[in-house]
Amino acid sequence: MLGYTLRRVLWIIPVLWVIATLTFFLMQAVPGGPFTSEKQRPPALEEALQAKYGLNEPLWQQYATYMGNIARGDLGISFDGDRPVSGIIRHSGFISAQIAILSFVVAVTFGISLGTISALNHNKPLDYAGVLFATVGASVPNFVLAAFLSIIFGVELGWLKLLGWGGPPEISDIFNPSAYHPSKMVLPVVALTVLPAAYIARVTRASVLEVLSQDYIRTARAKGLSEFWVVMRHTIRNALIPVLTVIGPIAAILVSGSFIIESTFGIPGLGRESITAVQRRDYGLIMGTTLFYALIVAIANLIVDVLYAVVDPRIRYR
């Protein structure tokens, strides 16, 4: 178990290395550079800029320098205002993390409850309602949902704000109540939550139904246990094991979702930063955000695999 976990943790390093290499050469293959713009710069200035950021060196040398810096934990600087990439990631990542964590918590709570209620009312109206939500929720794209929610709650009813993020901008403000503006938090979180919630509800429902048909549930009922305890003690706990596996895909869904939701609502988060980074050919920032996202997804998958082995003693890894 410990050996397995350790190997899984170490495996993240080559994964990130290959992703960094791929991204490096992909982004160098993108036509145009960071200093290509409509207005013509004097050649001398162009050259000075290239030299300042080491862009006139051969590609292999740039690659080696970059990898060396990463290995020392230095992500380099953004061409946009010479800000350090790690600072941008910390700042905008904090905002993205708030949205993602809120969405994750809501999606898990809502999805698991809905899936369980559905399964316990198998083939009854409540079940159909749950399945309807799970199917439609998985099929309506989040930007469409964002657009509709904005029309209804932002434009027509005027209850909620449409632009920006209402959470604390800095980590130091996290316990400061005046840094929170719920009217600017509801829409992005809801728009990001529906898809993962629908996904979790679907998996939970199938899993609970599977558990309910097991012999040990019949035994529990036969020994006179009340239905409440059958559900709480025997059904849900066993049914949640397969649900754990969706945490990996959910992390990926939240990452792609944050790109779209942040752009839609004009939130200065990491997703929006990385899109503008590609558009501006901001090499350092492209690399930094890609690696950061890859790390998040890799860690999520690692947690799933390890948790899975912990909760299900039948699973043993070599």
Added chain:
Amino acid sequence: MATQDAAVAPLFADHSDGIVRGHRGLWSDAWRRMLQNKLAMLGLGALATILVMSLVATQMNVVERHAPHDITTAKQLGPTGDHFFGTDQLGRDTWARTLEGVRISLQIGLGTQLVVLSLGLFFGVLAAFGGKLTDNLVMRFTDIMFSFPDLLFIILLREILNGQGIKFLTGTMVMILAIGMIAWTTIARLVRGQMLSLGERDFVTAARALGATRWRIVTTHMLPNTLGPVIVAVTFGIPTAIFAEAALSFLGLGIPAPAASLGTLVADGNRFVQVNVWNVVFPAGAIAVLMLSFTFIGDGLRDALDPRTRG
């Protein structure tokens, strides 16, 4: 295949409970179950209708009614008898534009899956039969591609392909390639897993014992048996690809103008939503209906092809 099965069937037919079930192959059995699935049939019907409408639209004025790019003075109309879905900020007919968007979305969805299927089959088969080292390399590569942030990859690849200036690489083609080249990992894993487990099965051992060549075993015995799960995965991949393209077009990172995909239409409509809500409602509805149809069909196919639920 069918004649062979018919000859073998009486030997293995189960007479113990007194019911002799007529022999059906996997595919006809699956099709029969599919026909009984109301939601899958609803999805199939909706999809067929949409497909026919969007295809005949360019040929028949009765369906399309207005050219999608015609700029008129009738701006920001709601739905009327002439403009079914109203018009946009330039007076273009939203019905015609939505049909064009649906056509693009379907091209993206199906085209992407063609790329996904080729790459997925190639890497899956390579991993399963290429020996231990190849297997390890291919599967680790698959793992890495799986953890690549997919939207970032698509955006990067799109910029690269768009910059090549090759005539073959139209806006739609670029999106198909960019999405397909990150989405193949699921199929590759699926094909490899199926191949490895099928290799252990008795009928493959029997074929080997009969002296069938390796090529023949793979193509006639193993590939057809992996087809079911692959078809299901491909069907679910279509709405995912449609969503990815629509989302990127919504952000302005999709197919360049004047061609307008459904995502672009939603984005355009969204800018003037306070004037005319219909330009968001109809294209967005079209995306949802397309994705729902494919999801229903995929669910139906999975239930129909899953041998565990075969009765």
